[in-house]
Amino acid sequence: MADRAPGLVATLSPWFVHLGRRRGRLLTGAALMLLALVAALGLLALSGWFITATALTGLVLASGGAAMLDVYVPGGGIRAFALTRTVARYLERLYNHDTVLRLLADLRGHMFAVLADLDAARLSRRRASDWLNRLTADIDTLDSLFLRLLAPALVALLAILGLSAFLALWAPSVGLATGVMLGLIWCWLTLGQARLGLAASRRRVTELERLRGRVIEHLSGMAELESHGALPEQRRRLDTIEARLRDDQRRLGRLSALGTALAGLTVGLTWVLALWLGAQLWASEALSGPLMVMMPLAVLAMSEALMALPMAFTQFGATQAAAERLNALEASRRPTKTLPDGHLPSAGPLSVDLERIGLRYPGALTATLDDFSLHLAPGERLALCGPSGVGKSSVAALIAGQLVPDSGCVRLGGVDIEHAEGQALRRRLAMLTQGSELFDDSLAANLRLGDPAASDEYLWRLLDDVELGEWARTLPRGLETRVGEGGRRLSGGQARRLALARLMLRDPGLVILDEPFTGLDAGTARRLAERLDAWLTDRTVIYLSHRRDDEAMPLPGVTQTLELQARTGRPLCAKARNLSG
Template identity: 30%
Template sequence: MNRGPVDPRLLRYAQAARGYLVVTVALGLAGTALILAQAGLLAHGLATAAHGDVAAALTGTLIVLLIVVILRAAVSYGGEVTALRAAATVKSQLRSALTARALRLGPGWLGGQRAGEIATLSTRGLDGLDSYFARYLPQLVLGVLVPIAVVARVAVADWISAVVIAVTLPLIPVFAVLVGWHTKAQTRRQWRLLAILGGHFLDVVEGLPTLKVFGRARAQEQVIAKVTDDYRKTTMATLRVAFLSALVLELTAAVATALVAVEVGLRLLYGHLGYETALLVLLLTPEAFLPLRAVGAQFHASMEGAAAAGRVFEILDTALPDGPEARPGRATAGTVTADLRVAELRLDGITVTYPGRPRPALDGIGLTIAPGERIVLTGPSGAGKSTLLALLLRFLAPAAGTIQAGGDDVAAMDLEQWRRQIAWVPQQPYLFSGSAADNIALGQPGASRGAICQAARLAGAAEFIDSLPSGYDTPLGERGLRLSAGQRQRIALARAFLRDAPLLLLDEPTAHLDPAGARLIASALDTELADRTVILISHGQGWSAGSGGRVVSMEHGRLAPVVPGGRDAALVIT
């Protein structure tokens, strides 16, 4: 979709661009005035020198001309510095907005995206906006102001030359637009290939051990080589268009300038035009075409950043999967609250569907969860257990049905306030590259070292953490890859135990633990954490509901009959 030479979305999402454009226009006006002054002074000085009055007559003119040249350089320098600072501010705002939107869209949306593409977009892609703001937009302003000012000034001195310039000037924008349409398509394709390359390379690096074990590393080398070669060809094709368009614009400007030079020369030869006027026209004519040629050249350099910004705007405009935007007719988010320590959770007729899947992940689920209750969800893979936790975390919105807490619709509650009351341990917990203590205290900033150690003890992590080189201050490395799967699981459990959250969601919490470790976690849930509401997913038969709890079985997105021996669960099966 063509949005003109300036994308209005940049002004809507990046307010720093507005002030920058004002400064750009002001500097463009100053630069235009200096161009006219420089040409006039130079023409006067050369005409004076041609008449032999070189000494005293030229002294003042040359001094003023030197001042004008210095001011023109200062204006140009100030414009570029301002533009680069504005570009840095705009990139920072867009990156912050992109990160915030990705966080609000949640894991459900991010799971359908290429993580490498998002990373490339927010780094290398947005860096291309430097050329857009520092070079393209200033030249665009000059491309409007300078030709108008030059034609007006030349018209005062010689109307015939002004008519010739005015007639030939539109040829450059026409050719630039024709070439620009093709360049946009080429640049978009180049950006898509770069995003694919970045995403695939990240996947390969993260999965390198698996690829090596299964002997597929060489095949991935060939895939990356092919994508890289496609990117190279597209880049060269884009550069070829840019170079050819520059040739077209330069040729057009040269022909137009030559026309003016010929008619001025003939009239000067026959005495129909003064020498100083002829010099002024010849000096100003290239200045009329120069900004338009520069706009065409900088347009190509700025297209990569503009294409990346376009993709950012698409993400920023993506509808949220939860809350009033995605579910019209509901109350405004944040108007009600619920304390999960005392509020009863009720799922009524919940249905969840995933795009491209013929069968709902959850089909008419009804479930009541009392405060402080423990529920063990069992069932085969794909039964909908993890989807149920994602609903409670508000990573997903149900296609039908409601989730209520204390009688109020959860969708009408503030998202951050709701999640502050939840601690979650996923199947594959993510550890950051900070220390063990930092990873445990992730959900409880400012926690004391004693509280961190107590949470690690409950999760069975204290012993191996103490054996690390620097204990709790030992960096765990990217994704915690220095630890075993079981150790990473214990760190994640300690993180959840430390968080003072009344609702604890555990997705296969002991999948990577030995039987002794599993018993330790079960004991912690029954004793120190007995006041919390726990919803736990288990594929095996090793978990029991314990006192005051129940086992809920799921099959094909529905609740199966109550497991014999479990407490009556007040289940609603539809």
Template identity: 50%
Template sequence: MAVFRDFLPWLQLLVRRRQRFLVGALLVWITLLAGLALLGLSGWFITASALTGLALAAGIPARLDVYVPGGGIRFFALLRTVARYIERLYNHNTVLTLLADLRYRVFGSLTRLDDASLRRQRASDWLSRLTADIDTLDNFYLRILMPPLVALLSMLVVVVFVALWVPGVAVLMALTLLLLWLMVTLFAANWGFSQSYQQTVDQQSLRRLVVDQVQASAELMSYQSAPWHRGLVAAQEQQALLNQQRLGRKTALINCLVSSVTGLLVVAVLWLASQVFFQQLVAAPIVVMVVLIALGINEVFLALPSSFIKLGASYAAVQRLNNLTDDFSLPATQPNLPKGSGLAINVTELMLRYPQALQPALSNVTFLLPAGKRAVITGKSGAGKSSLVSVLIGRLKASQGQVLVGGVAPWPLSSQSRAEHFAVLTQQVDLFDSSLAENLRIANPSASDDMLWEVLRAVALDSWVKLLPKGLNTAVGEKGQQLSGGQARRVALARLMLRNPKVVLLDEPFAGIDAATAKHIAMSLDQWLASRTVIYFVHQLSSLSRPPGIEYHWHLDAGKLSQCLLD
């Protein structure tokens, strides 16, 4: 029951696509029934033709209509082929649709996580959830949910059909097929649950070690620890292979049991049907038809053992994905920020301590920045500037103290509300492998080309872009590798200016930019920042790097904030 409860949120995605699910299941059912009908009718027709020929050879008057069964054989053969093709096309399209739904939901959950939750997992773990876990889960529809349902419906039709001719055989088939269905579903799932669950854990551990090996190769070589770490990778790989072999042996054994049971069922059906034939209750073609249908029912169970024995892997993936929604929860009612162009920032005795950290990242930070005013906070690397930014926009929750933006605590705000009211330029510039225009429109999807040129002019990039052969459609490359560091930073700043926030936090906005260009950008920023609440974060304040309009200056050192006088 607990397993089903964990699957429930993801089953709701299937409920939204229930029409596609039902149509796909119907196509699979039609394909299986067409195959069984083709096999049974062919057996009946061949036997009836042979007996008719023998009767005529013996001088016994006999008559057989070959056109109706011949047409039926052609019909079922064509139906099976066409239904199989449409089923594969339709169900794979459904899987791709569900895959898009899954990725959208998981990525949406990731965007709502706060910084503390993101830091609790490595980047390789997040990547694994977006790729491997979803790839494992998208098999749930085609391999676990649909096949047992179709198998039950097919068994019901077969048993009812056989009961019309030989009821005793139908009872035997019903009991045997039901026990077989339980064996390849519930028993297989329970028997292989722990191994398949561990398989997902082993693969995740192996993936983490391999990523660490690649990303930390320089450090491992410097400390002469590369052979030791490669040994860890090899040991984890060996453990994963051993577990995979154990799971494979269990799968093979269940497949062997399925083949044995269906084989014994065919023998039993043949014996019982023969007894009925000898009692002259049914004709010989009917006996052959029933036996061949019993033989063909094996196809219904072919995919079930290997799917259900790996249910633990799907459950492990579901648990990890469910943790995303558990890591971050928002209150039922969102606080309303006051209207206006700027918001006051009031921080009182703020303290922030990361888990297992010896010293707090921020300690007793107190300051008040009125609405629409500008301030600068200086501090060297590691002083706590990035942590303060995360707290101010609600990406981190303060350990102690109070943070109010516009009289409202930013922590409970949704990601949509944060994006609407806050704009942040961090030292790390994130550009995607797409065109310049598409990277800019991330901030404002409805922005026109004229708006793009306006913000590019503000950051002194318009002349350079006009010289490019493709202009705004120029690809910036993965992580913006086609741009210099200064150009990438100016693109990020231009993207920021396409928005209409109330609070703007700028971390080293002029880093990597020459003095003349920085002066031009500062003038453009001065106009755009009018009436907004602004905080600049810089390493040190000088006449060359001093932003315009600054009225407050604080210095951050080792997590402690002190007020400074402006020159």
């Protein structure tokens, strides 16, 4: 176990740092949890003392003796403990769950920033469902770090120490026995249960991710699977994963039940031991009857603190595995650049220089780019042509900073892109990819991603420029019309033109347009090309196109053309050839 401790600390320490940013709320929540537990202990202990003292006083009075008992102070104490326990428990649940939701929001925002900073090569190593799983399920698993692991275990330990010290005030032997018995079970319920459930709970995280990925594949490819007769095989794979999940869940359930049973058994044995030791002290007249009864009842109240530990710590491996996966994601993040914005020209067209670029995607048989160079002066317009797979999108991704080359250098405006500040790069570059990335929001909201301050009048003018204005005015809600998830309520041509209008809200120095007129008829494409030509004035432009036929696919203002050609036998390796002379 000793050799694993550093690994565990290294795994969880980044998340302790995140927790530390909410230190005040976490301490307040733990204090409320401790207050509720102390109130429960006080309620049961004082009630036992009061009932016993009342009974003994009544016996004395019934036998003709004289006795006096103040019932108001302990009665008030019992009511105070009962009210405090109820209020503290309610406030603790409300406050701690609000704190955890805030923490999850912090973590999701942080991890989304990490994902956004990953280049295309790193993102391509996993499916989108895997990244989504890390952003949602893994972070959700980490909410147990405070609410179910750290806080309950710490509060239970403090309660054990406090109860032992309290009982030792009247009977040191009872306090010592209580501390030893409850301390041992606390160690088992935390360390022991975590050790027993480590393998199964870690596997469960992995299997759940695999199941989610398979289900998404199954649903998205249902038609293809059925047409090829592969549905039964896919279902068998899903059944296999589910069977493994059930086995691990059954094992974890048995382990949790074992921990719960041991906790109940130990509290019961400690209760009996405290009663036996107290009875011996009472028999020797070293302890009063009410105190003798109060001690085991106080021990009995510790069940509330211990019963929450077995389930949480049996699942500890899932928390550790989720932390490891997110740590690996964080480690793959590119170093943050801190150079000031002034290193990248703040206005005007940008020059583009790619020098001897080498690029190979992970797992690819051949290099995508091999010793590739390109120079584009400020204000020039380049048509980068070639069939699919020769590296056009890779060149664009390199220029946009979405890919890091294996060798060579990429410069924009004379600045190495690796040294350019991220916000400055995003302000100075605009890119229209083949996919029209639209969100399930209104037309106006999707457009204002390009410029949040744009007025409605300006948005209408842009829609007119891309020949969507007349159509949008016929909609009952106009600019507030929702486009659906991924723009599914729009046709392909409408989605493309909406994305182009959003791009025209920007004021970049470099524009990359990947098949800008896909999905449009020739007439519409020519009219849009004329309007786009005016907007592209005084900007550096790179067009990505499969063809060089300007009649079929107009590319306004092209000053040079570069065709990427696949080498024979190496379809992913590209070479550049200037065709403009």
